[in-house]
Amino acid sequence: MKRRQLGSISWKTVEWGLLIAVSLIFVFPFLWMFLTAFKTMPEVYRFPPTFLPEAWQFENFQLAWKSGPFLTYVANSALVAAGILALQLLTGVPAAYAFARYRFPGRNLLFALTLIALMIPPQVIFLPIYVEMSSWGLVDTLWALILPYGASAFGIFLLRQSFLQVPDEVIEAARLDNASEWKIMWRVMVP
Known part of the structure; x- marks a missing residue:
């Protein structure tokens, strides 16, 4: 009994050690970027690099904030992300639902x-x-950033795979409750 517990404890230690090591590998670039934001320009380009700044430069953030219309940049990014998300939902969900639940000529070719x-x-x-x-x-407009990404083959593929996991009985129950295909798609399949 004790031997099994010892093996379990040592395996858990190795497992946690690996998880921490992998986490550090993923966190290190973000930590490096954050600490570099506080360095002077010569210190950024120094070789070999230093991990911690010698003199903490908080003015770098003020300079970055004043260098351009930062709030406009944030608003544009939010609008583009929301626009792409909305278009991908409007195109990807019906396409994935059709590929997952309907049998029609050319379905496999289209997929x-x-x-x-x-x-x-x-x-x-x-x-x-x-x-x-x-x-x-549309050059120099936000639409030029949104429209090309309005449909996503990867999104359609992932949604189709997800929709295939929903049992047919659930869809039949929704149809027995007089739910339209639109309602089944958005109220049963998407959630």
Whole structure:
């Protein structure tokens, strides 16, 4: 009995040690970035680098705040993120629901094309997207950042896989309660 407890304790120690080591690997870049924000410019470029700043420079944050319209940048980022999220929900959820729950001609081909879209490197489509946005007159607008990402092949794939996990009995029960397909999709499948 004691031997089993000893083995369990030593295994837990190794497990916790590995978890802490991996956590430190992931946290270290953020800690380095945070501490570097307090360094002077020559100290940032010093080799070998120093971990802690020699003289803490709190003025760096004031300088960064005053260097541009920071609140505008934050608002633009929030608008772009919200716009992309809304469009991806409006396009991805119905597409994933159709791929998961309906049988129609060409379904497998369309889903394969969706998966093929995952293999296209983003760098390949930058120029065509710019040309398209330019022809629509959307260059230098937030719409040019939102529209190209309005549909996500990866999102459709993940949602489809999630929707396939919902038992058919749940959907049948919703249909017996006179729920429309729209209601089943948004009230049963998405949550």
